[in-house]
Amino acid sequence: MKYQYKRVPLNLDQVQALEQACLEFEDKLLAWLLLDTGLRIGEWQSLTPQNVNWQERTLTIFGKGTGGQSKRRTVPVSNRSMALLEKHFAIRNDMDCSIRSAQRRVKIIANRAKITTPVSPHVLRHTFAILALMKGFSLPALQKILGHENLETTAIYLNMQDSHVIDEYRTKW
Numbered sequence: 001m002k003y004q005y006k007r008v009p010l011n012l013d014q015v016q017a018l019e020q021a022c023l024e025f026e027d028k029l030l031a032w033l034l035l036d037t038g039l040r041i042g043e044w045q046s047l048t049p050q051n052v053n054w055q056e057r058t059l060t061i062f063g064k065g066t067g068g069q070s071k072r073r074t075v076p077v078s079n080r081s082m083a084l085l086e087k088h089f090a091i092r093n094d095m096d097c098s099i100r101s102a103q104r105r106v107k108i109i110a111n112r113a114k115i116t117t118p119v120s121p122h123v124l125r126h127t128f129a130i131l132a133l134m135k136g137f138s139l140p141a142l143q144k145i146l147g148h149e150n151l152e153t154t155a156i157y158l159n160m161q162d163s164h165v166i167d168e169y170r171t172k173w
Contacts, residue, residue, distance in 0.1 A: 009126040011163040014115050021113035029084045030102055031109055034121055036078040038128035038146050041121035045099050049089040057082050073147045129157035134168045
């Protein structure tokens with residue numbers, strides 16, 4: 001049996017603490033966009049104004065594919081993230097941040113938020129998946145947003161902690 005490292009997504013309190021720990025615009029652009037879209041860090045890093053459909057409030061993402069092929073998908077964007085993208089791309093044509101720098105910045109924000117569990121851009125992707133499910137997204141919709149060919153791949157992201165179950169129960173019951 002193949003062992004797979006399970007990243008632990010953030011719970012709602014940790015998400016709120018992380019969002020509040022984003023003191024600079026660049027922090028918000030990184031953390032909020034990852035939390036709101038579930039993008040891979042490489043997809044975030046390669047964003048340009050050409051990826052943004054301003055009227056539809058979506059991103060066109062060219063993500064991972066099989067056999068060297070790049071898969072194209074459309075990802076909806078929240079109002080707060082669209083506002084950040086609009087402000088950023090008004091003065092820049094790229095994200096102007098390396099993947100390593102973005103990974104370090106996420107850890108700095110998490111430390112500032114006093115989150116003791118490991119936090120990385122991919123943990124934020126997992127967190128997006130859990131939050132989407134808690135908000136009522138269907139698995140096929142989540143699969144499409146995340147850019148997975150197989151539903152089994154999406155299922156890897158469904159690592160709900162007890163705190164997520166409790167949070168969902170309290171908000172829906």
